[in-house]
Amino acid sequence: MKPPLSDTHTAEAGVLPATAEPIGRQEETAALDGLLSGARGGRGGALALWGEPGIGKSTLLRYAHDRAADFVRLGHRATRSESDLPFAGLHGLLRPVAARTGSLPTDRGAVLRTALEAGTASANPLPVGAAVLSLLCAIAEERPVLVLLDDAQWLDAASARCLGILVRRVAAHPVVVLVADHGDPAARPWEGIPDVRVEGLAEESARHLHATVAPRADEAVVRAAVEEAGGNPLALLESVGSDWVPDEVEPLPGRLRPPVGPRLCRAFRAAIEALSPPARLLTVLVAAEDHGDLLVVRRAGRAFGIDDTAWDEAADAGLLRVRGDRVGFRHPVVRRAVYECCGAAARRRAHQALAAALPDEADEHAWHLASAAHDHDEDVAGLLERTAARSRLRGAMAAEARALRRAAELSPAPIDASRRLAGAARAAWDAGWATTAERLLDDAERLAPGTHIARCSLGLRGVIESSRGAPELAHHYLTTDMELVEDPGTALELGTTAMRAGWAAGRSDLAAGALEALLELDVEERAGLPVLLAWWSDDPAADTAPADATGFADALSRARRTPLRLLPPAPLAVVWGIDTATGDALRRRAPHLRRRFEPARLADVLAHTATLDGFAGRWAESESAAEEGLRLAEDVGADQIAAHCRNCLGWLAAVRGDEHRAAEAADRVLRTALPRGSRAVSAASYWIKGMTSLFQERPGEALDTLLRLADPGHGAMHPTFALLAALDTAEAAVHVGRLDVAEERVRRLHAWARRTGAPWACSSAHAAEALLGGPRAEDAFRTALDVHGTRSQPLLRARVQLFYGEWLRRGRRRTDARVHLGSALEVFDRLGAEPLGRRARRERDLTGPPGGRGSSDAGEDVRLTAQEHRIARLAAQRMTNREIAAKLRISHRTVGHHLGNVFAKLGITARSELGRTHGGPEPG
Incomplete structure (x- = not known):
């Protein structure tokens, strides 16, 4: 009676479950499935899988093992310790079926038993191989046989020769032999059989594999692990199990x-x-x-x-x-x-x-000496410092950071180590590695604090705080370090960054202090500094102004080498009406920054370019620049720039009518900006929220939000954004009957228009004045539309046309109204300003078809709710909000909210106009 058949598992437990489908190995698994299918049909075959350790050969063997549950499975993993023992591999492979040797013919059974038991190296491999083939063929008469040999490079020579004979003779029998080897089969006993070189995984497959064992890993960790593994699955998986995290500095x-x-x-x-x-x-x-x-x-x-x-x-x-x-x-x-x-x-x-x-002067010479050093060595540290200086001249900031960091490690004196760490921090920052830069700077200050930190890092601490979005703290460091750095150009950069920090904090006093320090610098741009820096004030009460935007453009062209240091932030450029010259300067710099790969500066340029493109009606370009800037800012850890980019995207979402995206962008910015005192980005976010409410025809809610921009006690108070949002605030205030607020915004806009002559301010001032109504309303509308230069801001001009069209429609001048409403609608549709387009279309429809009588204004009240009808009727009777609230037993704020909706729906601006439609009894 024959001994019962059994099989042995071949592969040791791995990271993946034994039954897992190999990731990214479709071609290899197809070849294995083909061999197994052929064996089930009576045809045998062999295949050699080869490649470097960890590349996935054992995983493929496990796959074949699991797919061959109906086979007799024999497996062996060779080891180096047994590679000198004759027939050790053959013994390990055939041990589960050794009892079946008795069923072989006497001579073959004796040869095989002698080889397995005696392990004689001098045994002839041909009869032993023939005996093994006979044994496997006898077993295959009952069930197909799968032979799995892993780490075959360590097989002893005797076993390898015998199995080499076997693999070339199994084609006529249902026997499959799979061999996994490190080397090319052509140089091994497997020469002549089909082979598959197992290559590294493609990036997509490597990421998928990483996700199976670390689904919540940080993107930076995944990216670095995939890159370093080079497609080797085991290297990738073992990096997941280690405590390794990627370092930005290579x-x-x-x-x-x-x-x-x-x-x-x-x-x-x-x-x-x-x-x-x-x-x-x-x-x-x-x-x-x-x-x-x-x-x-x-x-x-x-x-x-x-x-x-x-x-x-x-x-x-x-x-x-x-x-x-x-x-x-x-x-x-x-x-x-x-x-x-x-x-x-x-x-x-x-x-x-x-x-x-x-050669002694080669950078690699210093590096190899540094790698050979195992203790402090000032000579080698000095060589590395000179290597770092050459790297900076080449613009290779990453190489500079690496050299200085290693030089610091080799420095015997703490003061030298601290100095070199500070320089490494600045180089890392310039290379776009914000996290590493801050860590190196912290290490330098802990090791040997002193003024040398500011000098060697070029005032990096203030730059970091400014980038993080802590403007008041940044201003303190920047203005202090201006006096410590040796290079006037660096002092100029720190000073302008301090001015930007003061502006970001909404602190005109801080900006003025930085301006005063800047004007005392002896720098190449000194002659043009007063002209360039005069545009940094946003105080409407000031009575001084630069000569004109042409002077700014001329001064900018003379300072072409350093425009980024001197340009005001994009919102300020818009406020002053110098947005065109500023945008041109920014666009000229962007290609240069791309070539040099300066991600932080490029992200800053993109953020401001996106803002200017948004105001200019180039919304597709604005969105593209903001998204690219956001990616770069997040990569380098520039939180403040990332916040600017999110606000740009939120602004676009607000005017496009995407409430969810606008709110998400604003709320995300406010979570960090408000606690840090970054009023500029906080104000921009509040403006976005107010615009969203206003364009969705919730004027009461909009007014409550927009008033924060001019509230000195609020964290979003900021003069620049209070100006930019003045027209929105006036519109919302008129809708809810807060004429005092609207009048104040009109005064502010007129004052700014007189000071600057900025087209947007002149047009906005007259448009806001017209919204208040009165005998000069039409003249104000016409003046707002006639302001030269407003066509460069199509959204603003279209809104003025919308306001004018609504005013004409309420005055029963339907033909004139259709002209302006149609022009506004065309712009809104072209830009994609859906909520404003919806409003313009509704107003145009109320004028009736061209040449017809149209619908009457009195028919509009069907759109009001019952509560809005009640409040409108009482307001038409000249009752105040508090009197209405007392009568209806609701709060006066609720009354204001409902009245705002009534005004928006009816397209009116004054309570006196309610008398035409709500002077009679309350409907049903």
Whole structure:
């Protein structure tokens, strides 16, 4: 009687469940499924899967094992410790079916039992291989057989020869043999059988794999892990299990990240230890040479007596690859594994040899000496500092940051280490690594605080606080550090940043103090400074003004080298009417910043460009710039710039009628801006919320929000945005009967228009005055539309036409009304201003068809609710809001809210107009 059949699991437990579908391996699994399907039909076959450790060969073997539940499954994982034992691999593979050898013919059974039991290396592989084939074919008569060999590179020679005979003779039998090997099968016993080289995962598949084990990982961690793993699944998964987090400053030579996990380390250590000492040292030299320079490695290798034999051995082992004058490893993970597994002493020897093979003035010479150092070394630190200076001249801020950070680590004196850390912090900031910059600056201040921190970091602390959105704290640091930095150009940048911080805080006194300090600087732009900086005031009560926008443009053209330092923020540029010149200057700078890859400055330019494009009616360009700026700002940790970009997107959402998106953008900004005292971005968010309510015809709610912009006790009070929102505030106030508020905004706009002559201010002042009604209303509307330059702000002009059309329609001048309402509607539809377009369309429809009588205004009350009818009727009887509230037993605020809705729905601006429609009895 034959012993019962059994099978053995081949692969040790891995990170993924045994039944998981291999991610990104569709072609490989299709090949495996084809082999298994053929065996079920009586055809056998073999396949060699090869590639570097961790690439996924074992996962594919597990997949085949799980798909072959109806097979007899025999598996073995070879180990280096048994690679010298004859037939050890064959013994491990056939152990579950060893009892079946008795069913073989006597001679073959005896040969196989002798090989398995005695392990004689001199045994002839041909009869042993034939006996193995006979055994598997006998088993396959009952059920198909699956043979799985993992880590076949460690099979003992005797087993490998026998199994090499087997794999080429199973085609006529339902036997499938799968071999996983590190090296090319053509150089192994598997020569001649089909093979599949298992390559690294594509990025999408690598991200999917990462998500299966770390679904809530931060995007920066995922991106860095995927990049560093180079498509190697095991390297990717082992990085998830480590405490490694990506560092913005790229790792120094000799500090390759993420660390190679223990399973990969074991696999590569075994491969390296199998090499001769010269070949092993050669792999360490290649791993330590960052650039893959073949000539440098050969020159360093000759110092250790490494000859062509060692090169051939490393290449034959599949570790090294030489192409032209470049040498490297076949996979980036191999380099990290070799470097980490070779030991500290071997690494230092390699770096010393590489340093000796390079000219003393080469940057790499300093780096290799730094990597070879294991204690403080001022000489090497000085070399690295000179390397950093050369990097800054090339505009390579990342390289400068790395060099200075390592120089600080090697500095014996704390004051030198602190100085170099401060410089590294500034370089990291310029490279767009805000988090790393702040950490390095903190380290410098802890190590040896002093005024040298400000000098070496070029006043970075204030710049960081300004970027974070803490303007008053930023202003303190910036104005203090202006006096400490040595370069006047840097002092100019700090001073203008301090002015921006004062403006952002809504503190004209802080901005004025920075302006005073700036005007005392002896800088190249000194002659144009007064003209350029005169546009930073937003006080309507001031009685001075720059000459004209032409003077600003001329001064700007003379200071073309440093316009970003001197340009006022985009909202201020709009307020002053210098938005065109400012936008042109910003657009000229953007390509330069892209070429130099200065993400923080580029994000700032994009944020302000988006604001100007929004006012100019270029909404698609505005949205694109704001979205790109937001991505860059988030990448570099520039919270303040990100807030500006979100406000731009929120402003667009408000005028487009997307209430949810507008509210989401404003609320997200306010959560951080209000506590930090960043009044500019807070005010912009309140303006967005007020505009949303106003355009959705909730004037009472809009007025409550917009009044905060001029409330000195509120965190969103800001003169610039109070001016920009003055027309909105006046409109909302007229709708709810707060004529005192509207009149105050009219006075403010007229004062600003007189001071600046800005077209938007002149047009807005007359439009707001017209909304108040009175005998000069039509003249005011016409004047608002006749202001030269308003066509550059199409939304503003279309709104004035809407107001005028509504006024004409209420005066029964329907033909004239249709002209202005139609023009406004055309602009709203072109821009995508849906709520204003809806309002203009409704008003146009109320005028009736062209040439017809149209509908009467009296027919409009059908749109009012019952409560609105009651309140409108009482208001028409000249009752005050408080009297109406007492009569109806509701609050006077509720009365104001309902009256605002009534005014908006009926398109009226004064209570006296209610008498025409609500002077009689209350409806039903």
